[in-house]
Amino acid sequence: MLLQVDEGIASVDQLLDRVVHTxxxxxxxxxxxxxRAGGKRLRPRVVFLSHLAAGGNDISSVVPLAAAVELVHTATLVHDDINDHSPTRRGRVAVHARWGRTFAxxxxxxxxxxxxxxxxxxxxxxxxxMAxxxxxxxxxxxxxxxxxxAGAIDQPTYKRIVTLKTASLFRAGAIMGAQLANGSEKVVEALGNFGKYLGVAFQIVDDVLDVIGDPDTLGKPVGNDMNQGSGAILAQNGRKYTDGSGPGDGEADPIATMMAQLKESGAVEIALIEAREMASKALAGLKNVPESPATEELASLVDQVLERQN
Amino acid sequence: MLLQVDEGIASVDQLLDRVVHTxxxxxxxxxxxxxRAGGKRLRPRVVFLSHLAAGGNDISSVVPLAAAVELVHTATLVHDDINDHSPTRRGRVAVHARWGRTFAxxxxxxxxxxxxxxxxxxxxxxxxxMAxxxxxxxxxxxxxxxxxxAGAIDQPTYKRIVTLKTASLFRAGAIMGAQLANGSEKVVEALGNFGKYLGVAFQIVDDVLDVIGDPDTLGKPVGNDMNQGSGAILAQNGRKYTDGSGPGDGEADPIATMMAQLKESGAVEIALIEAREMASKALAGLKNVPESPATEELASLVDQVLERQN
Structure with a gap:
């Protein structure tokens, strides 16, 4: 089954290549x-596994849906990188950095x-x-x-942002994959919830990696999201442990200072506890789906998300 | 029937107001x-009239389609104004000028x-x-x-640009309006062609107004498209009549110089001849649609497009 999903991912890549022909x-x-810069293709994987978990057996019929979900993500990366002034993405120069903002x-x-x-x-x-x-x-x-x-974010706002910007698409992918297998309403909803919480966990880990990750492994600079408020949950956690002054005035690199403070503050650990809670909720959602190799794979995706280094 | 369409347009405005609620x-x-800055609402008008011309009689059922077509156009205006650095739109400050590029x-x-x-x-x-x-x-x-x-454009490229960026949406609107009335394939295609050529004529006139129009009547600066290559057809035409040097080196305002040259060169007249040719093609398309008050209205839209001052 894993092989089947991997073949599906390869088909997604081929389809994406073809579909942008102009x-x-x-x-x-x-x-x-x-x-072609790649990426984890985690979202199409969720679409495929959700389809199989809901009783579907024809991966090839799901390829366009899975590719569309990945392409939504890809489109937002291009626009995000403009807004974040991020110079690289997936180990390559960002589109706006190579072609300019207008063409990006x-x-x-x-x-x-x-x-x-x-x-x-x-x-x-x-x-x-999908809409x-x-x-x-x-x-x-x-x-x-x-x-x-605004330079400020609180925990509820952070949660709301992550749910909207990341979890929604994971959830939609899981739902559509299950729908295409004619899954029952209960199973579709359960897999949707799985996707949602997996998405939240994924984003928290992503924000943590922005603080403690290795830029070479990540293929993008670290500390960038910090500047954009996305890593702000960590800042928020961190303030409880540091002197609360934030980046010092007159520091050469306030982001680097903030990151150093965060690493030492315990904020990362708090965020990871939160990610693990979300992961538990994702796994709990799976209990409403009949056990199968596909649900096992979905469960192992949760572990991969928690343990990933890039 | 005109009244019916005007009511439809009012419903489009109300729906657009509601739909962006968040x-x-x-x-x-x-x-x-x-x-709310308004605009001509020409595209939804084409959708409604095409629906009626194809035998439809329930304008209200077409409102969401017509609103969606207008909203595609509106979305592109917001992004265009970022790329063109245009400070105003429809007599208001442009979104990027008020909220900044990221939020625009x-x-x-x-x-x-x-x-x-x-x-x-x-x-x-x-x-x-629509896609x-x-x-x-x-x-x-x-x-x-x-x-x-590139600072260069030739006539075939200009035609291609106008057909893609403007005529496609007019065409799609006309097709969808007719489809929703269960129009025959022949009628749907005829109305689609009408929309396409109306769109080309509309864009040429738009580009002419960018040269000879009154900024107050237009609600946006003139000479802007010149800078962006859209008015370049005129430049191309103009070169036949001017010394071909384009904006003079060292001029304080090369755009203004170019515009003055164009106004005197006969380029505007050439473009308007082209617009009238496209208008004739639009009207020819209508011959394959049974005559009705709606086809009369569509024909009068063509005149309005040719004669518009804003």
């Missing part, structure tokens, strides 16, 4: 640049229209789920940008 | 800012996800048409940005 050379080049904006738009094109042949049931996730994703990104601008 | 205050504010990018993304949300309940037939138009629109914008960057 006579407008620049768009194709920039799209392939970010798509258009590349993100293009990828999103390609998502829409891929989803169009599916019925309303799927498109309503809802896309709306929430942009809402979450906006709240995050607002928090970054 | 707890994320900033997104709602920025969305309403651009939506997110506002455009948000409006586009709302389009997707509004279209989701419709079947594949409609979504395939195709959205893809083409971004391709057209990208070709235009590339031409602006």
């Amino acid at each position: 006579d407008v050379g620049l768009l194709q080049e920039s799209s392939l640049h970010i798509i 904006l258009l590349t993100g738009d293009y990828l999103f229209t390609k998502v829409y094109e891929m989803m169009a042949p599916y019925g309303p049931e799927f498109n309503v789920t 809802d996730a896309c709306v929430k994703l942009v809402e979450g990104e906006t709240l995050q940008a607002a928090a970054a601008k | 707890d994320v205050g900033l997104l709602q504010e920025s969305s309403l800012h651009i939506i 990018l997110l506002t455009g993304d948000y409006l586009f996800t709302k389009v997707y949300e509004m279209m989701a309940p419709y079947g594949p037939e409609f979504n395939v048409t 195709d138009a959205c893809v083409k629109l971004v391709e057209g914008e990208t070709l235009q940005a590339a031409a602006a960057k």
